[in-house]
Amino acid sequence: xxxxxxxxxxxxxxxxxxxxxxxxxxxxxxxxxxxxxxxxxxxxxxxxxxxxxxxxxxxxxxxxxxxxxxxxxxxxxxxxxxxxxxxxxxxxxxxxxxxxxxxxxxxxxxxxxxx
Amino acid sequence: xxxxxxxxxxxxxxxxxxxxxxxxxxxxxxxxxxxxxxxxxxxxxxxxxxxxxxxxxxxxxxxxxxxxxxxxxxxxxxxxxxxxxxxxxxxxxxxxxxxxxxxxxxxxxxxxx
Numbered sequence: 001x002x003x004x005x006x007x008x009x010x011x012x013x014x015x016x017x018x019x020x021x022x023x024x025x026x027x028x029x030x031x032x033x034x035x036x037x038x039x040x041x042x043x044x045x046x047x048x049x050x051x052x053x054x055x056x057x058x059x060x061x062x063x064x065x066x067x068x069x070x071x072x073x074x075x076x077x078x079x080x081x082x083x084x085x086x087x088x089x090x091x092x093x094x095x096x097x098x099x100x101x102x103x104x105x106x107x108x109x110x111x112x113x114x115x
Numbered sequence: 116x117x118x119x120x121x122x123x124x125x126x127x128x129x130x131x132x133x134x135x136x137x138x139x140x141x142x143x144x145x146x147x148x149x150x151x152x153x154x155x156x157x158x159x160x161x162x163x164x165x166x167x168x169x170x171x172x173x174x175x176x177x178x179x180x181x182x183x184x185x186x187x188x189x190x191x192x193x194x195x196x197x198x199x200x201x202x203x204x205x206x207x208x209x210x211x212x213x214x215x216x217x218x219x220x221x222x223x224x225x226x227x228x
Contacts, residue, residue: 041220
């Protein structure tokens with residue numbers, strides 16, 4: 001049973017470019033959350049997708065957008081990249097159960113470097 | 116913004132000793148979770164404690180939660196070199212269990228063999 005997978009592992013872009021990161025959730029999971037982790041910091045919540053819709057969003061600009069597909073996989077898109085977008089981007093999947101805590105399973109992350 | 120703050124930021128101990136990490140948070144929570152991260156890789160879920168629980172055990176891990184003080188602690192007993200990692204607390208503070216986790220900045224634990 002594959003866990004959460006992310007691609008690519010590493011990515012180098014230049015300022016102003018656009019990037020798409022991909023995530024496949026753990027088998028049986030229907031919810032995908034994205035986090036940004038700057039070096040030496042804890043992860044910060046970007047947004048969460050459930051039933052192909054953005055259900056929650058953190059304090060990130062509109063340059064950050066996402067999508068969830070019918071097979072529950074997800075993409076994170078970042079437009080007009082800034083140097084400050086350099087970070088480890090983590091995808092986490094979970095199974096939504098109403099009123100129950102969500103144990104989230106994290107992927108290995110995509111390391112994005114913006115030059 | 117970070118909800119939680121871990122203390123200490125860094126901890127170095129000898130193998131076999133116990134390691135205690137603390138986490139403080141600001142708002143009411145539904146649950147608090149502890150994660151481990153090795154060398155900038157993905158996070159591994161360690162333990163979840165609900166807001167109505169005070170203590171929870173999992174193997175060598177013991178977590179306490181004091182909602183009146185808005186704090187939690189993670190105790191790792193009989194530490195091993197393999198426990199060397201960064202440890203994060205994360206709170207779910209939304210209306211209901213939202214899955215929107217707010218992480219602290221983490222404690223870096225080094226266990227010397």
